[in-house]
Structure formats: structure tokens, C-alpha cells
Amino acid sequence: MMWTEEQKALRAGLAACLPAVNEGHLERDAAARFPAEAWKLVADTGVLGLAVDERYGGLGQNLLTTMYVLEGLGEGCRDAGLSFSVSTHMVSTGVALQRFGSARLKAEYLPAVSAGTAIGAHAITEPDSGSDALAMRTRAIRDGDHFVLNGSKAFVSNGPVADMVVVYARTHPDAGPLGITAFLVPADTPGLVRGQPIAKMGLRTSPLCELFLDDCRIPASHVIGRVGGGFLVLDHVMQWEILCSFVIKTGEMQHRLDRCLEYARTRRQFGQAIGSFQAVAHKLVDMKIQLETARSWLFATAERSLRGENITTDVAIGKLLSSEGNVASALAAVQIFGGNGYTTEYGLEKDLRDAVAGTIYSGTSEIQRNRIASMLGL
Numbered sequence: 591m592m593w594t595e596e597q598k599a600l601r602a603g604l605a606a607c608l609p610a611v612n613e614g615h616l617e618r619d620a621a622a623r624f625p626a627e628a629w630k631l632v633a634d635t636g637v638l639g640l641a642v643d644e645r646y647g648g649l650g651q652n653l654l655t656t657m658y659v660l661e662g663l664g665e666g667c668r669d670a671g672l673s674f675s676v677s678t679h680m681v682s683t684g685v686a687l688q689r690f691g692s693a694r695l696k697a698e699y700l701p702a703v704s705a706g707t708a709i710g711a712h713a714i715t716e717p718d719s720g721s722d723a724l725a726m727r728t729r730a731i732r733d734g735d736h737f738v739l740n741g742s743k744a745f746v747s748n749g750p751v752a753d754m755v756v757v758y759a760r761t762h763p764d765a766g767p768l769g770i771t772a773f774l775v776p777a778d779t780p781g782l783v784r785g786q787p788i789a790k791m792g793l794r795t796s797p798l799c800e801l802f803l804d805d806c807r808i809p810a811s812h813v814i815g816r817v818g819g820g821f822l823v824l825d826h827v828m829q830w831e832i833l834c835s836f837v838i839k840t841g842e843m844q845h846r847l848d849r850c851l852e853y854a855r856t857r858r859q860f861g862q863a864i865g866s867f868q869a870v871a872h873k874l875v876d877m878k879i880q881l882e883t884a885r886s887w888l889f890a891t892a893e894r895s896l897r898g899e900n901i902t903t904d905v906a907i908g909k910l911l912s913s914e915g916n917v918a919s920a921l922a923a924v925q926i927f928g929g930n931g932y933t934t935e936y937g938l939e940k941d942l943r944d945a946v947a948g949t950i951y952s953g954t955s956e957i958q959r960n961r962i963a964s965m966l967g968l
């Protein structure tokens with residue numbers, strides 16, 4: 591793909607801050623600490639407002655350019671948790687408001703979302719509805735010019751540090767997918783209570799928690815899109831979430847491949863570079879194939895989306911290629927580095943722990959395969 595000088599400049603502007611962002615990333619992973627100072631460094635480059643209109647403080651870029659710059663985040667940022675928090679923030683609130691928000695909501699919230707001075711999250715999953723997300727039970731009942739929300743949400747990325755959360759709740763109990771509505775809920779709204787941060791295998795610098803809604807009153811003006819139109823918002827946001835958060839993974843895969851190639855050329859055993867052993871070289875070849883197929887598929891899917899084509903199947907395939915390719919590449923990297931790969935010092939075991947999450951969030955691998963099967967008429 592040919593990128594313009596303007597697109598390259600945006601990516602280079604972000605890359606310049608990443609060495610400072612990376613400082614201490616292994617220590618904060620061990621401490622499971624959200625890096626507020628690194629967040630600010632990234633925010634100051636303007637990247638959080640890439641897809642937001644200029645009149646709301648954003649850079650007014652399209653999906654392809656946004657993905658190209660975010661791929662650079664994956665390539666240069668060694669804190670995959672921070673990168674995940676960045677993409678979650680951008681799509682959960684930025685993309686939802688930009689595409690479906692009222693003029694009033696956009697004017698009130700998008701400038702802070704673009705600048706990163708307010709952090710966003712979204713709450714879809716519930717304790718009893720994960721893969722079957724549309725079975726959500728959190729209720730929103732109209733009361734004059736407000737809605738009253740009650741229920742609980744599980745696994746809210748950025749939840750512990752969020753200033754606002756897009757909560758998906760059921761406004762019509764019997765209307766299936768058409769009974770869901772998206773609400774912009776400021777985190778300090780009475781009745782919204784956060785659980786403790788949840789300890790997890792990877793992405794430890796991206797904090798995660800439950801949310802409890804107990805008679806939480808939200809003005810009707812905080813509905814994003816239409817009442818009963820939450821599924822449309824969610825569908826659009828999930829397509830962006832998969833394309834944006836997984837193109838970051840291809841950047842990570844590129845960096846990992848470069849690192850492994852360098853190691854395979856310089857690490858010597860039995861009097862020769864380990865890369866000269868076919869068993870090692872083939873691992874590197876597979877890493878290359880996984881990277882190139884995932885990357886070209888994701889960008890081609892974005893191009894199709896911009897042409898207005900239906901990308902339901904393509905997004906599911908892209909998610910599988912990039913998430914499963916990333917796990918395979920991270921596992922191969924540990925093996926290529928041998929004992930060093932298994933130590934925390936080299937950061938490769940962290941890569942593997944971080945990568946596993948990608949086969950679960952934004953719809954598990956099994957659900958993506960189900961989606962493709964149903965698009966095939968099965």
C-alpha cells in the first residue's frame with residue numbers, strides 16, 4: 591500500500607514519543623499499573639483524536655489512515671496493555687460518538703476524548719452474557735426525561751480509570767437485538783459503582799473491572815444514536831475495534847519478527863548462527879507469513895469498508911488471522927530465544943501472555959468462526 595507524506599508524518603509523530611513511553615514497561619507490567627504518564631505522552635501526539643472531526647479537536651482522518659498510524663503504535667510501543675487501552679478508548683467513545691452522537695454530546699465530550707484528558711470505556715459483557723452479548727439483562731427504564739439503569743457489567747477495559755463509559759442496556763425487554771440502547775454515562779454519575787481492578791494473565795497495564803448500575807439516572811439526551819438502536823452502534827464500534835486493535839497486533843508482530851531475525855543471525859550454537867538451522871528458519875518464515883496475511887487482510891478489509899461493501903465475514907477472518915497469528919508468533923519467539931525467551935527480562939513471555947487475550951476479547955475465535963459459518967449459509 592502506498593502511503594502519503596501526510597500519513598507517514600502522522601505515524602512518525604507518534605513514533606517519536608514511543609521510546610519514552612516504553613521506559614519502565616516491564617516493571618509496570620509486573621506491578622499491573624496503568625501508566626498515566628505514558629498515556630499523556632501518547633495523547634499529546636494527537637493520536638487519540640485521529641478519527642474525530644477537526645471541529646471537535648480531532649485530526650479528521652479516515653479508517654485506513656487511523657489504522658496505519660495505529661500499526662505504528664504496535665511496532666514501536668512495547669506496552670501492549672497501554673496500546674490496548676488506547677484503541678479501546680478511541681473506539682468505545684470516540685468512534686461511537688463521532689458516528690452516532692448528537693451534536694450536543696459531540697460538543698460536550700469529543701474534545702476531551704480527542705485530547706485524552708478524559709478516558710473512555712465501553713460496557714457490553716455481563717456475568718451471564720459474554721459471547722451471547724445480546725442476551726444482556728441490564729435494564730434502562732424511561733422516567734420522564736431520564737433513563738434509570740440497573741444491572742451489572744463484567745470485564746470493562748479502562749473501567750478503573752475511565753471518566754466516561756458507553757453502557758449498552760436493554761430498553762425493550764422483548765425486542766431482542768432491537769431492544770438495546772447505548773448510553774454515555776459519566777463515571778461520576780451517582781449509582782455507577784466500579785469493582786476492584788481484576789488481576790489477569792496479560793495486558794496488565796490496561797486495567798479491567800466490573801461495573802454495577804444501581805438506579806443510575808442518565809439524561810435521555812445521553813442516548814447515543816436512537817433508543818433501540820444500540821445494536822447498530824455496537825456493530826459499527828466492533829468493526830472499528832477489531833480493525834484498529836488488531837492492526838496494532840500486526841505492528842507488534844513486525845517488531846517481534848525483526849527482533850527474532852536479529853537474534854537468529856547473531857546467536858551462535860554448534861559454530862553457526864541458529865538462523866542457519868532449518869528448524870529455526872522455518873519458524874521465522876511462518877512468523878512472516880502470519881504477519882503479512884493478517885496485515886494485508888486487515889487493510890484490504892478497511893478499503894472495502896470505505897467503498898461501502900459489507901465486511902462482516904472479512905472482519906471475522908481478519909480477527910482470526912491477526913489474533914491467532916499473534917499468539918503463534920509470540921510462542922515461536924519464546925522458542926527462538928530459548929532460555930532467554932522464557933525470562934521476564936527479554937519481554938517475550940509478556941508478549942505471549944498479552945497475545946492470548948486477543949483470541950477472547952471482541953468476540954472469541956469460536957464466535958468468529960461461527961459468524962463465518964453462518965455467512966457461508968451453515
Ligand SMILES: Cc1cc2nc3c(=O)[nH]c(=O)nc-3n(C[C@H](O)[C@H](O)[C@H](O)COP(=O)(O)OP(=O)(O)OC[C@H]3O[C@@H](n4cnc5c(N)ncnc54)[C@H](O)[C@@H]3O)c2cc1C
Nearest residue numbers: 712713714715720721745746747947950951952953954956
Ligand atoms: C482482556 C479482555 C478485555 C475485555 N474488555 C471488554 C470491554 O472493554 N468491554 C466488554 O463489554 N467486554 C470486554 N471483555 C469481555 C469479552 O468480550 C468476553 O470475555 C468475550 O466476549 C467472551 O465472553 P465470556 O468471557 O463470557 O465467555 P463465554 O461466552 O462464557 O465463552 C466461554 C467459552 O465458550 C465458547 N463459546 C461460547 N458460545 C459458543 C458458541 N455458540 N459456539 C462455540 N463456542 C462458544 C467461547 O468461545 C469460549 O471459549 C474483555 C475480555 C478480555 C479477556
